[in-house]
Amino acid sequence: MASSATTGNPMPPSLSMPPSQFARLQPHAYLRAHLSPPSSDQPSVRANGRATSQFRVTSVNTGSLTHANGSAVVRIGDTTAVCGVRAELLHTSDISSWGVSQAPSKQNPTNTNEAKDSKSEDEDDQGQIQDLNLLVPNLSLSTGCAPGLTPGAPPSALAQSLSHQILSLLHTTNLVRADDLRIWYQPPNFDSEEFHNPGEGMEVDTEQSGGPEREIKAFWVLYIDIMILSMAGNAFDAAWASVLAALRDTKLPNAWWDDDNETILCSDDFAEAHRLTLRGLPIASSFCCFEGDAAAGWRANVIPDAEEQKKKKGSQQKWILADPDGYEEGLTQERACVVVDKENGKTIIVKMEKHGGWNVDSDDLRKLVDVSSQRWDDLKQALEQC
Template structure:
């Protein structure tokens, strides 16, 4: 009766819901229906956005987009877009409160140290780049990138945590070399016969042997500003990729110490500017887990052993969880456990720079090995994209 009435009267609305409305009313069931379709439907297991579980969104990068910076880049991963600008400012050593004390202690340690007492390059980078805060990243989400972030609002907890993660990763990877940020000065050897004979015509910047040790007069401080202009999930990968692209585009002017004016001078010639010599190309890949049981995140009785979880799935003949690469905002809201893997490839070997997992215990060691392989494939893709930008 109802069907015949609906057929005879076309003004009666249909009871079928469009997919977008069903996704809002039952988000977990909607994603589960895509990942675990009925066997009789012959449909593949895909995510709601049409991607496979290990597939990343379409990524693009464009360097040199900002004109009033030393380096800049725009990176878009799906609908998540990040703009990064690098500004270089001079920091004189005389403005560093602890510089005279640290240099005096280093000189004293150098005089009393025996064989093998000199500092390594890693220790020097940590002493200068990390201890002097020569890299200052800052992420801004108050750009209207998402409904929850209004323009002009104070920094959110997410923005502060992302800034801290990027700063920590910059220090862990030692991406920027301290020697690129130092401005040296070679004092003249006033006791040499060459200096006495040359008089005022001597070039004090020329190389000398047996004279005073070169001095560090200033450092370059890199202010790395990242703006998320569109947020649709996975902001860290987009922000870190924009930092990588911007640092690869950064050029520092040729600078030297003018002993007469006791200041640092910079060349206006663009051809004299030098690019940063970065260490490697660490690429970040983020993942999240989706549980078939919607109550797995808050139920008091849980399965703490991953082997028991797999055996239960085998008995039921269905998959109980999925690890999704590059989650969008819709998938992040349905996941409890997050994984971030940062890898670099050196001489054909995959090097794990950072591996972080939080929010659960479903991902085991076997899963992490598979995620490292997926991250290595992502590294090759990101290298091709960054080389072309």
């Protein structure tokens, strides 16, 4: 029998396909084939080459925007977020309910011997920041950062959801102190002996002599603008890390109340600017749960006892993937986010949420806390080096 080379007939095409084409045609089977090791001794490896609990390389740069009080650029893999913090003044005279809602005792407690504890201070800060909207985050997705984002389109539901998540986390963590945003004024005590005998130069305590209490004249409002330049999965972690880095880089100018002109004046000297004293360093770590059964979602709705059968068989495979990329996010529905902080070497759970499924149980969440604690150490080092 003559071969195709001698007869001139072309060779039949190969039935194999490159991995990239297989990933597009059968994405679920492609990812499952990578996560399923040939033997139980080998660990699961994702399609991008990472382990299930491995995060992408993170880089942080601060001070990138010259016309902002603080800025940062955070890149997690191919996901890039830039954040700029802009401070504006809010006079108390422009707050309609200021004179009614703010009693003098709240501005300057009469009993100075008893200092406020940290809990009451946090509650006071949280209430004042939320009531006056002193923190205003806004996230936007730049055109071309991901497929489907066309020019001129209205804000997507994802952008609005991420903005709400960042605002909620800012309020939950009490990250920014309200006292850093207050501009105080101490009225002079004209009844003191200092004004009646100016030549003697006596030092008089205004509190002991019954002088007027100091009052808040204005607040700094922080507009936190985040833009996702490129989105390749896990946009929330990148956005929140950029907010953290930008707030750590924020400097507010020295401001005071000018009684003669009845306005707020700010110093142009950059050396007099002060940084924000943030509470802790809450770092968010996001995860997704990949199910080995591609039909688990609709089977639970069609078959009434599918969930019970699934638990009895115990054959359902699941992989919890840390820092999912865009390819993995498109194949998963259940998500989890763990926000942790550390104090004196002890891990503190700030916030924990899960949605989209029921595969991730309490044992899995305990493991995610350990992974998030390690992630905290790595990201803290990146933030301190910038």
